[in-house]
Amino acid sequence: MYQLAHRGIYEFLWSEHKYHVMAVSNKSYVGMGAKLGKTIRVLSLLKKIAACGYEEKTENYNALLSAYMHIREFIDRERQEEIIKAVLGDEDLAAFMIYEEALINYEKALPGCRLFYDNHFAVNKFWDSQHNHGLWICLGPFQIHLPTSVVFKRVLERSKILGAEISEKELSDLLTGLKRGMSYAEFNKLPAAFVRVLRENNAVAEPGHKKAYLNPRIDTDLCKPASGFFEMDDDISYAGLVLEHLADNAEYPPEFIGSLPNFEDFASASKDLEPFVESYVLKPCTFNENATYEKLSVLFAKRFAEDNGANPGEIY
Numbered sequence: 673m674y675q676l677a678h679r680g681i682y683e684f685l686w687s688e689h690k691y692h693v694m695a696v697s698n699k700s701y702v703g704m705g706a707k708l709g710k711t712i713r714v715l716s717l718l719k720k721i722a723a724c725g726y727e728e729k730t731e732n733y734n735a736l737l738s739a740y741m742h743i744r745e746f747i748d749r750e751r752q753e754e755i756i757k758a759v760l761g762d763e764d765l766a767a768f769m770i771y772e773e774a775l776i777n778y779e780k781a782l783p784g785c786r787l788f789y790d791n792h793f794a795v796n797k798f799w800d801s802q803h804n805h806g807l808w809i810c811l812g813p814f815q816i817h818l819p820t821s822v823v824f825k826r827v828l829e830r831s832k833i834l835g836a837e838i839s840e841k842e843l844s845d846l847l848t849g850l851k852r853g854m855s856y857a858e859f860n861k862l863p864a865a866f867v868r869v870l871r872e873n874n875a876v877a878e879p880g881h882k883k884a885y886l887n888p889r890i891d892t893d894l895c896k897p898a899s900g901f902f903e904m905d906d907d908i909s910y911a912g913l914v915l916e917h918l919a920d921n922a923e924y925p926p927e928f929i930g931s932l933p934n935f936e937d938f939a940s941a942s943k944d945l946e947p948f949v950e951s952y953v954l955k956p957c958t959f960n961e962n963a964t965y966e967k968l969s970v971l972f973a974k975r976f977a978e979d980n981g982a983n984p985g986e987i988y
Contacts, residue, residue: 674814674815674816674817674906674908674909674912675814675815675817676813676814676971677714677812677813677814677815677975678815679712681808681810681815682708682712682714682717682718682810683708683712684798685717685721685796685798685808685810686704686708686717686721687781688784688785688786688798689721689724689786689795690704691735691738691739691785691786691787692721692724692725692729692735692785692786692787692791693720693721693724694731694734694735694738695729695730695731695732695734695735695736695787696724696727696728696729696730696731697724697727697730697731698731698734700720700724704717704720704721707720711978711979711981712979713979713980714812714813714930714975714979715812715930715931715972715975715976715979716930716979717930718795718796718810718812718929718930719926719929719930719931721786721795721796722795722796722925722926722929722930723926724791725791725792725795725925725926726791726792726924726926732763733759733763735787736759736763736766736767736770736787737759739770739782739785739787740755740756740759740766740770742770742774742779742781742782743770743773743774743777743779743782746773746776746777746779747773747777751773754769755769755770755773763880764880764881764882765880765882766880767787767788767879767880767882768879768880768882768883770782770879771785771788771877771879771880771885772853772879772883775853775885775888783877783887783888783889784798784799784874784887784888784889788877788878788879788880789874789876789877789878790871790878792871792925793868793871793872793874793920794871794872794873794874794920795925795929796809796810796811796919796929796930797809797810797873797874797916798810798874798889799874799875799887799889799890800817800889801888801889801890801891804817805819805820805891805894806818806819806820806822806823807820807823807873807874809912809916811912811915811916812930812931812972812975813968813971813972813974813975814908814912814971815912816909816912816913818902819894819898819902820890820891820894820895821894821895821896821897821898822898822902822952822953823873823875824894824895824896824897824898825897825898825902825951825952826869826873826948826949826951826952827866827869827870827873827875828897829948829951829952830865830869830948831863831865831866831868831869832865833863833865833866846862847886847892847895848892850876850884850885850886851885851886851892853883853884853885854883854884854885855882855883856878856881856882856883856884859876859878859883859884872920874887875887875890898952901952901953901954902952902953902954903953903954904953904954904955904956905956906956907956907958907959907960907963907964907967908964908967908968908971909956910953910955910956910959910964911959911964911965911967911968913945913949913953914938914941914942914945915928915933915938915941915968917941917944917945917948918933918937918938918941921941921944931972932968932969932972935961935962935965938961938965938968939961939965942961
């Protein structure tokens, strides 16, 4: 259910964020490369990408051009000129056009690119569409993985959309519409709780605020709520959900991403989380807030030491 920090996981997370970081500051983008050197600095990587979600995109032009280079080979000269003109005169339109071409042409790098998502949400999460279908939640010292059916079940439970708002058939049609691309006006008419939980689960791209798309890395064939409860097999896995909940509901999420919260915040988030998870997760019977927090403290301390060059075998 959980695994200790894996270099490939955080390199993939960075690959989805790099153009958004570039849009904020090319200097930050270049500097982040240093954090992915021989010793990957996981905690500072998470902190930086989280902070960039709340900073102005003063160099969006460069980021759009970099994204454009991914789709240039697929389009004719006339379309190339249309997109370049949009980059120069209407960046929102350019973002939409680039993302649309990426989807049409099955380009592999841009579907999850955070330049096209709302970066106030889910900055430490990404969807795996290959080896382990589902959502990865990257917490620094470790990451947890939730299967698609579990994520979909919690989307329904937290939004309360099914039954109260729409039928199962309407929900299926809604997902199909998002997969194809839904006008932003129509998207904004959806229940606010549903829109928020989609964003919290990195489930919706909003390029240029022209259309909304279900994250293309989500396999809609797997979007069927899990039939039973998802069993969390250890305290650290469940603690990962607590840390996720704390960041998702914080006034300023970067404060809690890539950092160990104080015990009071952790304990409060643990209590707040229970009503949300009891419908889809079996909380470990061994879970104890004090003991688990101590385990987290050790994991964060080890990760900080490793980020700063310590040999894992020498950390006790």
